[in-house]
Amino acid sequence: MEKRSVNLLIQKKGQSPLFVKLGIIFPLAAVISLFLFTVFFVVSVVYIANNNKAFGLLKSQVDNLEKQISNKKSIEGIYTLTANRVRTIDQLKSGSKNYTGLLSEILKLQTNGISVTGASIDKKNAVNVSVVASSAATLDDFISLLLTSDQSKLFNDIKGSGIVRDRSGKYLMSISFKPSDRLLR
Amino acid sequence: MALLRQYEIIIASSVVLLLVLFLSVNILLPNLNQANQILAQEKNLKNRVDLLTAKYKQLNSMDDQYFKDVFVKLNQVFPESKDYVSLIGTFDILEKQSGASIEKTDFQLGAISTTSSSFVKAAGVPAFVVPLNIEIVGNLETVRKFLDAVGDFTGRLIVFDDMSMTIKPSGLLDIVFNGRAFFYPLPTTIGSIDSPLPKMEKSQEDILSKVSTMPLIDSGSTKDFDKSNIGKKTLFE
Numbered sequence: 001m002e003k004r005s006v007n008l009l010i011q012k013k014g015q016s017p018l019f020v021k022l023g024i025i026f027p028l029a030a031v032i033s034l035f036l037f038t039v040f041f042v043v044s045v046v047y048i049a050n051n052n053k054a055f056g057l058l059k060s061q062v063d064n065l066e067k068q069i070s071n072k073k074s075i076e077g078i079y080t081l082t083a084n085r086v087r088t089i090d091q092l093k094s095g096s097k098n099y100t101g102l103l104s105e106i107l108k109l110q111t112n113g114i115s116v117t118g119a120s121i122d123k124k125n126a127v128n129v130s131v132v133a134s135s136a137a138t139l140d141d142f143i144s145l146l147l148t149s150d151q152s153k154l155f156n157d158i159k160g161s162g163i164v165r166d167r168s169g170k171y172l173m174s175i176s177f178k179p180s181d182r183l184l185r
Numbered sequence: 186m187a188l189l190r191q192y193e194i195i196i197a198s199s200v201v202l203l204l205v206l207f208l209s210v211n212i213l214l215p216n217l218n219q220a221n222q223i224l225a226q227e228k229n230l231k232n233r234v235d236l237l238t239a240k241y242k243q244l245n246s247m248d249d250q251y252f253k254d255v256f257v258k259l260n261q262v263f264p265e266s267k268d269y270v271s272l273i274g275t276f277d278i279l280e281k282q283s284g285a286s287i288e289k290t291d292f293q294l295g296a297i298s299t300t301s302s303s304f305v306k307a308a309g310v311p312a313f314v315v316p317l318n319i320e321i322v323g324n325l326e327t328v329r330k331f332l333d334a335v336g337d338f339t340g341r342l343i344v345f346d347d348m349s350m351t352i353k354p355s356g357l358l359d360i361v362f363n364g365r366a367f368f369y370p371l372p373t374t375i376g377s378i379d380s381p382l383p384k385m386e387k388s389q390e391d392i393l394s395k396v397s398t399m400p401l402i403d404s405g406s407t408k409d410f411d412k413s414n415i416g417k418k419t420l421f422e
Contacts (some may be wrong), residue, residue, distance in 0.1 A: 022195055026202070029198065029202060033202060048219055051223045055227055059230065062237065069244065075246055083385050083389070091391055097345060099335070100332050104329075119349070
């Protein structure tokens with residue numbers, strides 16, 4: 001008869017490397033996540049508790065200020081309307097013209113033998129002046145005077161049109177020009 | 186059972202992980218959201234407090250009576266309705282102050298109702314216009330005074346767009362100005378409680394101080410009536 005041996009010790013089965021790794025990773029992850037959760041939770045609760053109080057104080061400060069400003073509603077209304085009106089007036093006045101300077105320069109064109117009979121200025125600041133010269137010589141002097149005005153840049157882009165000699169021997173002429181901006185301020 | 190015992194650590198760790206995940210989603214995340222909201226709202230509230238404090242200080246430092254008086258005068262210069270009475274009053278004042286003689290004034294009546302929608306609004310201008318033309322006669326000095334008075338808040342705000350002049354045989358200037366007067370209805374609201382007060386630039390402050398010194402146009406006065414030496418004062422003369 002063959003001798004048989006019975007092994008009473010149960011051989012431990014070998015664990016897979018993956019199982020071993022999981023056995024380390026899972027508990028570690030659980031502990032870390034629990035720890036982090038606890039920390040974040042406590043911090044958030046403390047932060048909310050502290051800031052709720054500060055938030056409440058700020059809210060009551062805002063309410064108080066709004067109440068005070070509400071009591072000043074009438075002066076706020078008058079001031080706001082006044083400021084808006086004044087701003088509009090400023091805009092409207094910025095485009096306004098004063099013709100005093102221009103009229104003064106036009107009247108200065110009147111010399112011996114030259115008289116200005118009329119003048120006009122349109123929205124685009126184009127000026128037309130009608131003059132009457134007593135003779136050809138005075139007309140010539142007048143044109144020289146205009147050239148001086150052109151050089152001094154008071155009148156720009158000077159053009160003459162239609163010289164007409166009337167029955168009495170006088171010369172009627174129209175001139176057009178653009179005045180310098182300073183003549184319209 | 187033996188299998189359970191073999192995996193007990195992994196199972197317990199998984200339960201803890203799931204519990205932490207569940208608590209994070211249902212408790213921690215809402216808490217963090219709330220904290221974030223509180224932070225953002227606190228910032229907004231602080232800004233609001235600063236704004237309201239500055240606005241309150243400005244309002245507190247204002248002279249109520251000054252602005253009430255100026256506002257009435259501003260309404261003379263730039264009224265909320267066409268107000269032909271103040272326009273006619275302005276022409277009278279311009280004539281008296283300058284010495285120029287106003288020969289003719291011509292302005293459009295247009296829609297009589299101020300609430301009508303068919304106003305003429307000038308292009309690119311923040312106001313409704315009353316087109317007008319005015320003919321004056323005077324010498325250069327009186328015309329200068331007239332134009333200065335027009336530009337100096339003597340009455341209604343009038344802007345001239347063009348002019349034509351003839352010189353009379355007497356040497357006096359006969360000038361026709363085409364221009365516009367302005368008006369604009371007052372708004373019904375002034376903005377919310379936390380909207381900042383409008384700031385005024387230097388040019389606007391100058392306008393305000395000029396307007397504050399102008400006299401009120403007396404549109405209903407009859408005190409000059411008795412001094413008038415033409416016409417009948419009563420029906421029974």
